[in-house]
Amino acid sequence: xxxxxxxxxSYLARLRFxxxxxxxxxxxxxxxxxxxxQLESADTSDIEPLANPLEKTAKTRSDEITAENRKExxxxxxxxxxxxYFLVPRVVE
Amino acid sequence: MSIxxxxxxELSLMLEKKDISNHELIEExxxxxxxxxxxxxxxxxxxxxxxxKAKALDNKSSDLALSGIPIAQKDLFVTKNLRxxxxxxxxxxxxxxxxxxxxxxxxxxxxxSIGKTNMDEFAMGSSNETSFFGNVNNPWGANLVxxxxxxxxxxxxxxxxxxxATGTDTGGxxxxxxxxxxxxxxxPTYGRISRWGMIAFASSLDQAGPMARTVEDCAILMNQxxxxxxxxxTSLDEAIPDFTKNLNKxxxxxxxxxxxxxxxxxxxxxxxxxxxxxKKHYESLGVEFFEVSLPNISLSVPTYYVIAPAECSSNLxxxxxxxxxxxxxNPKDLxxxxxxxRSEGFGDEVKxxxxxxxxxxxxxxxxxxxxxxxxxxxxxxxxxxxxxxxxDLIMTPTTRGPAFExxxxxxxxxxxxxxxFTVPANLAxxxxxxxxxxxxxxxxLGLQLIGNSLQEDQLLNVAHxxxxxxxxxxxxxxxxxxx
Numbered sequence: 001x002x003x004x005x006x007x008x009x010s011y012l013a014r015l016r017f018x019x020x021x022x023x024x025x026x027x028x029x030x031x032x033x034x035x036x037x038q039l040e041s042a043d044t045s046d047i048e049p050l051a052n053p054l055e056k057t058a059k060t061r062s063d064e065i066t067a068e069n070r071k072e073x074x075x076x077x078x079x080x081x082x083x084x085y086f087l088v089p090r091v092v093e
Numbered sequence: 094m095s096i097x098x099x100x101x102x103e104l105s106l107m108l109e110k111k112d113i114s115n116h117e118l119i120e121e122x123x124x125x126x127x128x129x130x131x132x133x134x135x136x137x138x139x140x141x142x143x144x145x146k147a148k149a150l151d152n153k154s155s156d157l158a159l160s161g162i163p164i165a166q167k168d169l170f171v172t173k174n175l176r177x178x179x180x181x182x183x184x185x186x187x188x189x190x191x192x193x194x195x196x197x198x199x200x201x202x203x204x205x206s207i208g209k210t211n212m213d214e215f216a217m218g219s220s221n222e223t224s225f226f227g228n229v230n231n232p233w234g235a236n237l238v239x240x241x242x243x244x245x246x247x248x249x250x251x252x253x254x255x256x257x258a259t260g261t262d263t264g265g266x267x268x269x270x271x272x273x274x275x276x277x278x279x280x281p282t283y284g285r286i287s288r289w290g291m292i293a294f295a296s297s298l299d300q301a302g303p304m305a306r307t308v309e310d311c312a313i314l315m316n317q318x319x320x321x322x323x324x325x326x327t328s329l330d331e332a333i334p335d336f337t338k339n340l341n342k343x344x345x346x347x348x349x350x351x352x353x354x355x356x357x358x359x360x361x362x363x364x365x366x367x368x369x370x371x372k373k374h375y376e377s378l379g380v381e382f383f384e385v386s387l388p389n390i391s392l393s394v395p396t397y398y399v400i401a402p403a404e405c406s407s408n409l410x411x412x413x414x415x416x417x418x419x420x421x422x423n424p425k426d427l428x429x430x431x432x433x434x435r436s437e438g439f440g441d442e443v444k445x446x447x448x449x450x451x452x453x454x455x456x457x458x459x460x461x462x463x464x465x466x467x468x469x470x471x472x473x474x475x476x477x478x479x480x481x482x483x484x485d486l487i488m489t490p491t492t493r494g495p496a497f498e499x500x501x502x503x504x505x506x507x508x509x510x511x512x513x514f515t516v517p518a519n520l521a522x523x524x525x526x527x528x529x530x531x532x533x534x535x536x537x538l539g540l541q542l543i544g545n546s547l548q549e550d551q552l553l554n555v556a557h558x559x560x561x562x563x564x565x566x567x568x569x570x571x572x573x574x575x576x
Contacts, residue, residue: 009451013406014413014431015444025445028505032449035506036395036462042469049467050474052297053283053522053546058326073190079420086415089426 001030096121098253098569101162101310108161115161115205119147122163122207125254129572132230132252134245136168137176138208146205157203159317165249165258168209169216169242170196170301171290175206179292180214180224180242183418183438193290194322195259195301202317210245210258214440215409216266216294218242219511220502223442228499231274232570233536237496240270240511246304247274252572257305257314261291263298264397265491265515268527271304272491272539275529277556277566278304279311282547283522284329287322295404296327298397298519307566308528308557312336315549331547339550340557345379347555349542350484353386355514361494364538367531368490371540371559375488378558383484387476392469393517398509399453399466400520405443406450412438445505474521481545486555489514491527491539514541524549528556529565537568 006026010017017025071084080087094112096104107113113121123140143163150161171177171189178184192200200206213223221229221244229244231237232252239248243260247270250258260267262280271278279302286301293299303314315336322328351372357365372382414420414434421437424430439447453462480487491514502508518525523543530540540559544552560566 005452006448009448009455012455013410013447013451014428014435015439015447016432016436017444025448028445029448029452031504031506032398032445033452035509036399036453036466038395039392039399039462039465039469042389042392042465042472044465044468044472047468047471049464050471051467052327053474053520054327054329056327059330061323070190074416077188077190077417079414079418088415088430089424091427 001026001033097125098306099256100306101159101256101313104162104256115147115150116144118161119143119163119205119207122255125252126208129232129252129254132232132248133227134211134229134249134252134254135165135208136178136180136211136226136245139175139206143205143207155203159199159313160203162204162257163207163255164199164204165208165210165246165255166196166206167243167246167259167261168212169261169292170259171292172196172206172209175209177209177292178226179216180212180226181438181440181443182225183412183434185225185419187418191290194287194320194324195318196290198317198320199259207255210243210249212245213242214443215292215405216242216261216263217405217442217446219265219269219508220499221245222499223440225440231496232572233275233496236498237536238273238499240273240496242266243270243304247271247276247278250274250276250304250306251570253569257303257310259301260304261299261301262519263294264401264519265512267302267304268491268515268525268539268541269512271527273496273537275537275565275568275570276304276306277308277311277526277528278302279315279526279549279552280518280524281315281319281549282329282524284327285319285549287320287325287328289322289324293408295401296408297404298401300519308526308553308560309337309340311526312340312553334550336550336553339554342554344555344558347380347486348484349375349380349382350385350480350487351382352390352487352489353384354388354390355489357490360490361533363533364490364494367533367538368540371530372488374559374563378562385480385484385487387473387480387517389469389472389476390517393473393520394509394513396466396469396473396520397512397516398449399462400470402446402450403454403463404450406447406454409443409447414438470520473517477517477521477523485551487543489541489543491515491541495533495536495538518543522546524552526552526556528559529568531565532568537565
């Protein structure tokens, strides 16, 4: 783990750290990754990954409309919106 | 008549006998909230609405199972028209347009939600020190942490403000604070309780559950909280038993496993003594103990700290300052909006976990970390499957020790190890309960029982048998001294 890697993953996660914090977070991540590196000791050849303890396939339901349109309710929670859309700074000039 | 430290069962009886009106009960509950506001157990109160509901019950009686019972809701469950923050700045202005299924289930059984409890930000923490809204104090001692992440719920119950509260448990967030605050808390089998409306942290591990003064109250709450929910695709479609039915069953001859790989000699000798005494007590009730081996159990915490951050980094990508939650001031473009809203909105621990998640999921590392952790997760589950061929339940301490002082644990990994005994049940999706089992330095300590999948009734039966014959769960903190 180095500062450059931290910068890359920070960007992937859309997070930013100031210089002081960057050093601390790099150190923390290094320790945590070193800690989880213990996993290497397990023999996992031919072991299927377990993604979910239930291991059940999600059930499908019939393709019917079950929810009403609550556009106004949801737009009310937006930091910025007009009557139809969420608003963000202009993307295309 | 004082309502402090009363159980659901006792309060129901008081209401039934009209020793207290619904309205008085709720007013009195809010008096306790005010009296112990230094605990900082609540983020948002639901006072007006709660009193209105109680008054309505006085005018028109109801025969619902939990009619008029005050309950505190962890601020991780969305509540319609009541602010829900998840302990985070980024949601500090969020008023949900719907309620979680658990909230609906409890309220439609007559419960009155009195407010939203403080918690570690997005449930990431074991001491309630990561909340944007400040630390929660443990009623058992000034400057002691209540545990986390359901720290506000645990403190509110331990202080006797409410008989019960909801919690969620991703790696121990119900059981660990229950242990540190001297109350009872159960994490059911993964999928028992709907996750609809629970703000997701790690979706394959998250499970809601009740926190209360007694096992019996937990069983009463489980009856209302569990349901099959078509809105949650991981919700179990299994018969839901009456969890109170087998509480008093004879436990003689039950086989309990002690995990060979947990080296208790590394713990404080008083902590070990409490555990050994609980074991002796169970033996006196006719329980037989066996050593069981869970060969991969020592890898639980490292496995958890790959899987949970991976799922968290994915789940928390939804907080982008666009659709709801807080947005940074004057974003110069869309990317600036995302980056600054998230960087200002999340606290340090949340950011740390998002980054670990982004790292273990990134190209080149996915197989070495994420896939590997999922494989080890299966090995751990297989270990439990083998153990449950030999024993009915597994018993461990809930925590490595009693409550510690705020600010005393600054190393993230030290804090992660706080969940050593609780994480395995989440990885394997198994039900686990923590019950008060003794005191160390005048601070409570919990005992954990882990059951096989869907066997909560047996877990509750064995835990209730302990409470019928001990009084640790009846001890209350002296808050005049501690405040």
